[in-house]
Amino acid sequence: MACVYIPVQNSEEEVRVALDQLPRDASDILDILKAEQAPLDLWLIIAREYFKQGKIEQFRQILEEGSSPEIDEYYADVRYERIAILNALGAYYSYLGKIETKQREKEDHFILATQYYNKASRIDMHEPSTWVGKGQLLLAKGDVEQASAAFKIVLDGDRDNVPALLGQGCVQFNRGRYSDSLELYKFDVAIMNFGKRALQVYPNSPGAVRLGLGLCRYKLGQFEKARQAFQRVLQASESIDPENVEALVALGIMDLQTNEAAGIQKGMEEMQRAFEIYPYCAMALNYLANHFFFTGQHFLVEQLTETALAVTNHGPTKSHSYYNLARSYHSKGDYEKAGLYYMASVKESNKPREFVLPYYGLGQVQLKLGDFRSSLSNFEKVLEVYPENCESLKAVGHIYVQLGQTEKALELLRKATKIDPRDAQAFLELGELLILSDAGAALDAFKTARGLLKRGGEEVPIELLNNIGVLHFERGEFELAEQTFKEALGDGIWLAFMDGKIEFSAIDSSVSTRQYKDIELFQRLEEDGVSMELPWDKVTTVFNHARLLEQLHDTEKASILYRLILFKYPDYIDAYLRLAAIAKERNNIQLSIELIGDALKVNDKCPNALSMLGNLELKSDDWVKAKDTFRAAREATDGKDSYATLSLGNWNYFAAVRSEKRGPKLEATHLEKAKELYTKVLVQRPANLYAANGAGVVLAEKGHFDVSKDIFTQVQEAASGSIFVQMPDVWINLAHVYFAQGHFALAYQNCLRKFFYNTDTQVLLYLARTHYEAEQWQDCKKTLLRAIHLVPSNYTLRFDAGVAMQKFSASTLQKAKRTADEVRSTVAELKNAVRVFSQLSAASSHHFHGFDEKKIETHVGYCKHLLDAAKVHCEAAEREEQQNRQRLEVARQVTLAEEARRKAEEQRKFQLERRKQEDEVKKMMQQEEHFERIKEQWKSSTPAPKRKDRSQIEQEEGGHSEKRRKGGKRRKKDKSPRPHYDSEEAEADMMDNHEEMEDEDANMMNDQDTNQMNDQDDDGADNAQDLLAAAGLEDSDAEDDVDAPMSAVNRRRRAWSESDEDEPSERQPGSSLNRENSAELPESDGEVREESD
Amino acid sequence: MKLAGLKSVDNAHEESIWAVTWVPATDARPALLLTGSLDETVKLWRPDELVLEGTNTGHCLGVVSVAAHPSGVIAASASLDSFVRVFDVDTNATIATLEAPPSEVWQMQFDPKVRKDNIPARTLIALKSPNRCQASDISLASSVISIHTSLLRKTEFLPYRTDYLKHPGIILAVAGGGSASVKLWDTATWQQIATLSVPRPEGSKPSDKSGSSKFVLSVAWSPDGRRLACGSMDGTISIFDVSRAKFLHHLEGHFMPVRSLAYSPVDTRVLFSASDDAHVHMYDAEGKSLIGAMSGHASWVLSVDVSPDGAALATGSSDRTVRLWDLSMRAAVQTMSNHTDQVWGVAFRPPGGTGVRAGRLVSVSDDKGISLYDYSGM
Structure with missing residues (x-):
């Protein structure tokens, strides 16, 4: 072991001091040193030894003693040693200042250091080591330029001064940071040169030199050489500094960055070693924390980063530490804390260009916490640095979606997909964004995503396939949709159901009415060992597939799938609703209501279920309940659900046109309310077709035909384009309006073919009505017969047909000219009419179909009367025909004769012939006159004045109700025939119509009476008896006239004047359809959206 | 199984054709077709070329129903004016005019459509009607042997029990x-011998409006002649025991x-019904159970007939199509859309006749046309 020898003053002896046995108390040594006036270099050696042994206090004590004023005085001429002592102290305090974290102490240390150096300079201001020390101090203070100047002074004197060279290298290295890459390169080269020169001069230089060199190599991208340098630091310095933490950390970082398992492993070992050697190296701590973050040991991460934060003051490093901490909390889901630390990290570095990750993290956390604006700004910062970063582009796009700036979002996502056309995720998001705006483009995007995933050998997520399927579905590409759904679902029990492979045992037919509630079959199958597995992520797709089957009319399979869903997931409300819809479609109202009840058991606030229940209650004529239900539905959605509001609007509209007392005031109130509700919906959703339709109806009801026509036309245009929106009502309404304005519309016919497969008798009735108005009796009759064929149990139709036939006959008989054939067919028709009426009257003893038996009797009587009269007509017509024939024969002969002697007396004879003919004509005239008188009897049954006018009158007199009593009575009877068949709750209309009919009856009768009066006047007293009889019948005819259109011809009297009282009823199935559809489609969207988060 | 169009006649009548039936072959001629129309005429056609053999006039208002006697000698036509005219097929001589006021007349059928080869040769019908005119006397004298009239008159109520199995065509059933009710007419005396009334639903007062809901539209004899079924406006089907003149269920x-x-010719229990609800139901008429329901038509099903081999069903509908159903699959196998308006009648040619084996189906429509198809069961 090394020793120093302190010469004893005034003698040859020396005191031997073993360096490894320095006394604990430095005062002992100091006493010796002082007593023996030992040379100052010994002081220094001993102090350094203390330092090496970590005995900092002793080290400081000796040096401070060694630099005291007395020593200065005593050793005044020993300049170098004194400087060395001062420099050692200066270096010591520089170091203290450098590692001190507290700002105040740091300052103090630096001040002390400065003082020592200044003192040293005063002894010899040219001493290079002092300048080097000053340079280091300046470096430590971050004053790079001055430091450089200090080193330069030394190097100017001795260009091979190693410490100065290193110092200058350090300066350059630090400068390099702030320069752009080219300069950086230059500087690095410069540093390298310094470093190399240092090594050349002093090959055994401390590790620091090689370390610096390694760092430079690293910066220049010469990783291999850098690695060698670091390794040599550790090897070479084994004796001096075998545990150079920086070198270890540097090597560790390099190994970690190899990104290979082995490298990372090695890197971590190095880091760990560094940590064991010196637990306060922030860099190593950060990297370790980083590692433990990935291994998921969050507790360690927190510990390490907290230590790192405590030991370092270096902004970027702290930033890293905060980042690590934030990341840890982020992954644990503690977004609040994560956000705070990200924020701290951002604040520490504050330069996105250097360390962008915390901005990204912060953006993510803020996005998660819903702070879109801040999140957006952070992601945008990321994009400033990396404008083509797909993840950030997607994130920003997503935020724009949330902020409702779809255009911007689209732009960004499109950019993202353009930058990386293989990023399936970006296409996925793009597709989701496009779903609402452009289904076609969305489909393309989804398909691309699917293709990419498939090519990449990845499993295509079921959500994606589901969405593709739904989009195909919405576009009406059912086959593609089915394929996609099947692909999404893969193998499972559902396949067996879809392919019909599972046979169901027969069920008792009385139970079969409840088949849509039956899930026992699954239990049975399960008992038989069939697995009923239905993974949760496939439920949506199974549901959608069932919807598709429903659309394809494969209702049975659809119902099985719905039930399968319910068997496994009894809370799946939509499945109940669809089953209820199927039951409703099949007219199984009871079951439908039960299923809705099940749905409400799951969620008694489900607005869809409530709306549907209301609809069903309307269907079963439970008005008050329906209103309550609709109200509940509206409340359940805070009035946001248009459907409930719409239904209430409809309800009010019905109430307006059906109310028992038919007070104009009440009616107006209801109409107003209906209008208000429709308007409310329109304000919320300006594109709501049903609300627009409703508003149109109300307007038409008020007589604003032109406005309502415009509305209907627009709705009609808008409605033709989606497979889910089917609005026959608007077609009918439009037809009604045209009709009301006097255009006989064939729109009914189109409507019938387009929407109802010709099965809607109501529309047939409208059609018959147009024929009736146009006096196309045969067409009218045929149309009615078709209707009867469709709904044979609707006796009203038969009555109408009878009336049509009667009208036909009467009109033929009134014709001035008619052939015998015509009369004969009239007779046949009359016989039919009589038969129809008598059958009705006979049937009325069996059923109640709303006809007054007496009235039918009158019809029968009238027809029979006509029949009798027709016989006379018939004979007359036949006689006339006979005569005509004879006359023609004579004429022909005459012409022949004339031919023979034409030349002779042509002109004169012709004259004669003329006269003869005239005589004949006169005779004819007489006969005609005779018939005319009979005809007069029919005149009174002249077609009534144009309907329109009458309806006008009727409207005016809408309120007055002389005949109310009778109306009421009949109304009750009227109930029976239709309700079963009418597609909707038409009873209301029926009543109204009836009532109205009564009114009109009254009006009409008056009308007719006056007509008759006139007729009578004209006619004179001649044939009074006949007339009287006729008048009585005429009266009945008059009533029929009116009745036919009303009671009979569907009493759509309102069609022209008030327009469309029954549309709303029809509208309902339509709108409910829509509703039901929309119920599950958003469903699937929803799921996907969740997924994308 | 398959239908192939053979021949169509446009404007076969001046107005909608509402009724069609096959007149079985006699020794002298092959089976003929009888059609009735809104134009108040009944026409006779010779297949396969659909040559017009004769036009009978005399009806007022539209002809709603035609029926042919199993012998092929006589036939009946009924019109909206509630008259039934019975006439000799070959001479058009009126044999009787039937009327039962105030009852209307809708569908008619002579008792069982027994295979002709089962009928003893020359054992035809007795025609002793006083209403019968001279012309038919002469023409029929050679081919008709009178039998069992005395027997028929002897007992009031069960007049035909012993005989009718051997000698089909003794009774004409008319939907009233x-x-x-269904009125039964003795084809020997042309007297009304029984009225089979549909009972009113329990609890309903005679004064309520059910009168028109029980309106009887259709009749069918079971092939053994023991049962008679009739269908009403409200959708109920009533089954009668003929020999006891008793309502069963x-x-x-x-x-x-x-x-x-239509009853299945091979299984006397199986009855098919066509209804405005766009469905065809298959009932076990004896067991009172619903065997199956077949959907596919887009609108009312107006007419149904079972092929002589009992394997197929033909239906005509307001959706303007004729559908062929395979009963083994209970599914539609073919849809003919050659008509341009509602198809009011479909009828398979009964087997028998001189060397005619091929199956024939005919359909008539509101479009005034008749279409003849070849039906092959394989």
């Missing part, structure tokens, strides 16, 4: 519409009008 499951019924 609003009378909520309802088959439930439909809630919309049942417009057509």
Whole structure:
């Protein structure tokens, strides 16, 4: 072991001091040193030894003693040693200042250091080591330029001064940071040169030199050489500094960055070693924390980063530490804390260009916490640095979606997909964004995503396939949709159901009415060992597939799938609703209501279920309940659900046109309310077709035909384009309006073919009505017969047909000219009419179909009367025909004769012939006159004045109700025939119509009476008896006239004047359809959206 | 199994065609087709070329239903005016005009569609109707042997029990519409022999509005002639024991009008029903259970018939299509969309006749057209 020898003053002896046995108390040594006036270099050696042994206090004590004023005085001429002592102290305090974290102490240390150096300079201001020390101090203070100047002074004197060279290298290295890459390169080269020169001069230089060199190599991208340098630091310095933490950390970082398992492993070992050697190296701590973050040991991460934060003051490093901490909390889901630390990290570095990750993290956390604006700004910062970063582009796009700036979002996502056309995720998001705006483009995007995933050998997520399927579905590409759904679902029990492979045992037919509630079959199958597995992520797709089957009319399979869903997931409300819809479609109202009840058991606030229940209650004529239900539905959605509001609007509209007392005031109130509700919906959703339709109806009801026509036309245009929106009502309404304005519309016919497969008798009735108005009796009759064929149990139709036939006959008989054939067919028709009426009257003893038996009797009587009269007509017509024939024969002969002697007396004879003919004509005239008188009897049954006018009158007199009593009575009877068949709750209309009919009856009768009066006047007293009889019948005819259109011809009297009282009823199935559809489609969207988060 | 279009006649009638049936072959001629239309005519067609053989007029209002006697000699047509006209197929001579006021007339069917080869040769029907006109007397005299009329008259209630199995076609069953009953007519005397009434649901007052809901639209005989099924507007199907003229039970499951019924020719228990709810149900009519429900049509199913081999089902619908169903799979195997309007009738040709083995299916529609298809079971 090394020793120093302190010469004893005034003698040859020396005191031997073993360096490894320095006394604990430095005062002992100091006493010796002082007593023996030992040379100052010994002081220094001993102090350094203390330092090496970590005995900092002793080290400081000796040096401070060694630099005291007395020593200065005593050793005044020993300049170098004194400087060395001062420099050692200066270096010591520089170091203290450098590692001190507290700002105040740091300052103090630096001040002390400065003082020592200044003192040293005063002894010899040219001493290079002092300048080097000053340079280091300046470096430590971050004053790079001055430091450089200090080193330069030394190097100017001795260009091979190693410490100065290193110092200058350090300066350059630090400068390099702030320069752009080219300069950086230059500087690095410069540093390298310094470093190399240092090594050349002093090959055994401390590790620091090689370390610096390694760092430079690293910066220049010469990783291999850098690695060698670091390794040599550790090897070479084994004796001096075998545990150079920086070198270890540097090597560790390099190994970690190899990104290979082995490298990372090695890197971590190095880091760990560094940590064991010196637990306060922030860099190593950060990297370790980083590692433990990935291994998921969050507790360690927190510990390490907290230590790192405590030991370092270096902004970027702290930033890293905060980042690590934030990341840890982020992954644990503690977004609040994560956000705070990200924020701290951002604040520490504050330069996105250097360390962008915390901005990204912060953006993510803020996005998660819903702070879109801040999140957006952070992601945008990321994009400033990396404008083509797909993840950030997607994130920003997503935020724009949330902020409702779809255009911007689209732009960004499109950019993202353009930058990386293989990023399936970006296409996925793009597709989701496009779903609402452009289904076609969305489909393309989804398909691309699917293709990419498939090519990449990845499993295509079921959500994606589901969405593709739904989009195909919405576009009406059912086959593609089915394929996609099947692909999404893969193998499972559902396949067996879809392919019909599972046979169901027969069920008792009385139970079969409840088949849509039956899930026992699954239990049975399960008992038989069939697995009923239905993974949760496939439920949506199974549901959608069932919807598709429903659309394809494969209702049975659809119902099985719905039930399968319910068997496994009894809370799946939509499945109940669809089953209820199927039951409703099949007219199984009871079951439908039960299923809705099940749905409400799951969620008694489900607005869809409530709306549907209301609809069903309307269907079963439970008005008050329906209103309550609709109200509940509206409340359940805070009035946001248009459907409930719409239904209430409809309800009010019905109430307006059906109310028992038919007070104009009440009616107006209801109409107003209906209008208000429709308007409310329109304000919320300006594109709501049903609300627009409703508003149109109300307007038409008020007589604003032109406005309502415009509305209907627009709705009609808008409605033709989606497979889910089917609005026959608007077609009918439009037809009604045209009709009301006097255009006989064939729109009914189109409507019938387009929407109802010709099965809607109501529309047939409208059609018959147009024929009736146009006096196309045969067409009218045929149309009615078709209707009867469709709904044979609707006796009203038969009555109408009878009336049509009667009208036909009467009109033929009134014709001035008619052939015998015509009369004969009239007779046949009359016989039919009589038969129809008598059958009705006979049937009325069996059923109640709303006809007054007496009235039918009158019809029968009238027809029979006509029949009798027709016989006379018939004979007359036949006689006339006979005569005509004879006359023609004579004429022909005459012409022949004339031919023979034409030349002779042509002109004169012709004259004669003329006269003869005239005589004949006169005779004819007489006969005609005779018939005319009979005809007069029919005149009174002249077609009534144009309907329109009458309806006008009727409207005016809408309120007055002389005949109310009778109306009421009949109304009750009227109930029976239709309700079963009418597609909707038409009873209301029926009543109204009836009532109205009564009114009109009254009006009409008056009308007719006056007509008759006139007729009578004209006619004179001649044939009074006949007339009287006729008048009585005429009266009945008059009533029929009116009745036919009303009671009979569907009493759509309102069609022209008030327009469309029954549309709303029809509208309902339509709108409910829509509703039901929309119920599950958003469903699937929803799921996907969740997924994308 | 497969359908292949053979021949279509557009504008076969002037108006919608509402009814079609096959008139079984006789010794003198092959099976013919009988169609009834809104244009008030009944037409007779000779397959496979669908040559018009004759046009019967005389009905008022549209012809809603046609039925042919298993012998192929006589047929009946019914119209909206509730008259049934029974006529000789070959001469068009009116044999009887039936009416049961106030009951309407909808579907009709002669009792069992027994395979013709089971019928003893020349054992046809007795026609002793006083209404019968001279012309038919002459034409039928040679081919018709009168039998068992005395027996029929002897007992009031069970007149046909012993006989009808041997001699099909003794009874014509007519769906009685609003009378909520099926009327049975003796084809010998053309007297009404029984009314099978659909019971009103329990608890309902006779005054309620169920009258029209039990409106009977369709009838079908079981192939053994023991059972009669009828379908109503409200969707219920009623099964009757014919020999005792007794209502047995309802088959439930439909809630919309049942417009057509057909028994399987191979299994007398199996009944198929076509309803406005777009479904075809398959019932065990004896066991009172629903065997299966088949969906696929987009609108009302108007007509149903079972192939003679009992393996396939044909349906016609308001959705303008004819569908062929494989009963082993209970799934539609083919959809014909050659019609442009509702398909009111489909009918398989009954087996038998001179050397005709090939299966035939016919369909008629509101589009005024008739289509004939080849049906092959393999």
